[in-house]
Amino acid sequence: MRNDLLYLHLLKECQSDDPERRLKTLEDLRRHGYLDLIEAQFLLDRLNSTSHAQEQTAILRLMCEIKKPLPVDALMAILADWETSSVFLRMEVAHTLAKVQADEALGLFLRILQDSEEHPWLREAMTWDLAIWGKHISEELLLRLLTDPDPAVCAAVISVLHDRPSQTIPLEIVLPYCSHEKPYVREEAIKTLLATELRVPPAPILAALSDPDPQVRAAASYGCISLLEWFGDQIPLEPLLQALGDEHPPVRENILDALGKVPWRIAVEPVAAALTDVTFYVRCAALETLSLMGERVPSSLSPLLQELSGSDPFPQVRLRATRALLILHGMQPAPLSMPIIDFTLEELGE
Numbered sequence: 001m002r003n004d005l006l007y008l009h010l011l012k013e014c015q016s017d018d019p020e021r022r023l024k025t026l027e028d029l030r031r032h033g034y035l036d037l038i039e040a041q042f043l044l045d046r047l048n049s050t051s052h053a054q055e056q057t058a059i060l061r062l063m064c065e066i067k068k069p070l071p072v073d074a075l076m077a078i079l080a081d082w083e084t085s086s087v088f089l090r091m092e093v094a095h096t097l098a099k100v101q102a103d104e105a106l107g108l109f110l111r112i113l114q115d116s117e118e119h120p121w122l123r124e125a126m127t128w129d130l131a132i133w134g135k136h137i138s139e140e141l142l143l144r145l146l147t148d149p150d151p152a153v154c155a156a157v158i159s160v161l162h163d164r165p166s167q168t169i170p171l172e173i174v175l176p177y178c179s180h181e182k183p184y185v186r187e188e189a190i191k192t193l194l195a196t197e198l199r200v201p202p203a204p205i206l207a208a209l210s211d212p213d214p215q216v217r218a219a220a221s222y223g224c225i226s227l228l229e230w231f232g233d234q235i236p237l238e239p240l241l242q243a244l245g246d247e248h249p250p251v252r253e254n255i256l257d258a259l260g261k262v263p264w265r266i267a268v269e270p271v272a273a274a275l276t277d278v279t280f281y282v283r284c285a286a287l288e289t290l291s292l293m294g295e296r297v298p299s300s301l302s303p304l305l306q307e308l309s310g311s312d313p314f315p316q317v318r319l320r321a322t323r324a325l326l327i328l329h330g331m332q333p334a335p336l337s338m339p340i341i342d343f344t345l346e347e348l349g350e
Helices: 005-013 019-031 040-048 053-063 072-080 087-099 103-113 120-128 130-136 139-145 151-162 171-179 183-194 202-210 214-234 238-243 249-259 268-276 280-291 299-311 315-328
Strands: none
Touching (some): 040 053, 072 087, 120 130, 151 171, 171 183, 183 202, 214 238, 238 249, 249 280, 268 280
């Protein structure tokens, strides 16, 4: 196959003067199944010959996939080169070394990561990559990085802890970060607390429903779905019902999904009010939860359900409204075969 004409043509195209052609050719090498043939030195030469960030990333992504041994020493030299290598290139090289588990590079990786004089973006990215190194990273190092003055590094460490087995996540270490001044740190702390599953204390999650940052509230509201699954009647509903009025649509959606876990504990009225929500996926969540209430759904909602099933602009809403009508009339429709909602860019912009 080394004499395959297409393969030889693609190698030549990788050296084109046009960066867009080179980018397309790199993808073509993968698409046509030439990963077994590509020489690591060829990719290294291409990496050293370009300053195009997107092309550098594409080359390094290929390096993670090829079968031939990588030039780890050369990659380590790029990672250590803070004078002439861009921070973005060094970030990608560090990720590549982690991805291929280049053990000989781990010492350099950790030295750069712990160097407070290094670029903060590089240190943050390398901290996220600690999850890839797995058991090679000691608990002591993670705890030390949690005290780093850069909050982005702290957030990344908390995320690394999130990926550990639930029983080994140190609750007492993570809890204080739920009140950190930076919202992205609080968000990661909430997500990591939830990763402890049945060990999670509900109070910080419920308190975060009133956090000033919408992403933190979204993480907490999503966590409420699990809280009600795990702890049932032990979870007070007042904070959740208050969160139904949140200005951030994903929070309203998550809360409705959470209330669907305990439909016997909630009144119909707050769920019915969400049927007219301005955001379509919140209306979908309200219809799903309403459908779980069975005979408790009053017939007075029938006209609104009929309107939603016939004239709502979104097919996802019309489908769920039709199902709710069937349930309201004592019929049991089949489960939804495609429960996932695909958002358009315009809808995500809401």
